[in-house]
Amino acid sequence: MSDGRRGLGPIALALAIGAAGGYVANQIDLPLAWMIGAMLFVTVAALARLPVALPPRLRAVMIALLGVMLGSAFTPDLLGRAGDWWITLSALLVYSAVVGGACFVLFRRWAGYDRPTAYFAAMPGGLLEMTLLAQENGGDDRVVALVHTARVMLIVLTIPFWFRMVEGYDAARRTAEDLSLVDAPLAEMAILALIGYAGAVGARIVRLPATYLIGPMVASAIAHLLGWTTFRPPAELVTLAQVVVGAAIGCRFAGIAVMQVLRTLGHAAGATAIMLAGTIVASALLHQAVDAPTPALVLAFAPGGLAEMSLVALALATDAAFVSTHHVVRIAYVVVVAPFVYRMMRKLQR
16 A cells, blocks of 8 residues: 555544544534534544544644634724724733743642743643744653643633533524535635635745634735625535544544543643633623623633634634634734743743
């Protein structure tokens, strides 16, 4: 068998298991069913040592699709509200510093991580960026990657169920009115594909974090704000993106011992509890000061991953532009500030 075919086997298996998980979750009416079902089924398969894998390029394509979808939420009437976001964006920076510091203490004193590992595992930033920074500063990049993966998984599992059980949101009902793929005009689909590609290329040139999400999102936002298009990606493509994103989370557990995963899940659960408590407090306080609904504030502050929280916002029809903008600012802030603060800490220690 050729190398290409051997490489396609794990990809096909991951997608098949992810799609089956999404279907089962959808049948039993779980919130955000296609992503959560895919994530859980593929995680179990990975821990069971099944050969599951997804190429980064496939996830990048689906993330770019999601970016284009998020950009479509930036309509001209949104500009009148954007000036009010400075309050919540400023509060987000304070929130990131507070929960990051609290989680650092947790990882150092309870989990017993070394200083660089504890620091970059605690930061509410992007998984890839924090893993690379941990490696550059002498930390255990595998532990950091696993902690951030577990954090995203736990928040993705927690937030949608909270909205379903407490707030009464029904994600399936709210996405039923989206345009179907069979009704989508080919010309509009081509325009969106071009927007996504141009945005990704531009983001790579200027080296933005979360390149394949932020670039297409900015390009799509510009196109929609200027009225070049009003089209949104069809519902079937968004469902496919959920399956791929969920399966990609599950694939990160491949090759890791079950006991190590369980131990890290315990550490990550403690950090997640701190972050969610901070999210709830910040949302409750800000709801009194700004004209933003509590669900949007919760999704904007919950550090469950830019792509993942944006998908939840889309599924719940909750101000996706507001949510995604806050996550972009959070990631950029942490990526820029976290290394500087760590260097300052090392100088003070010396």
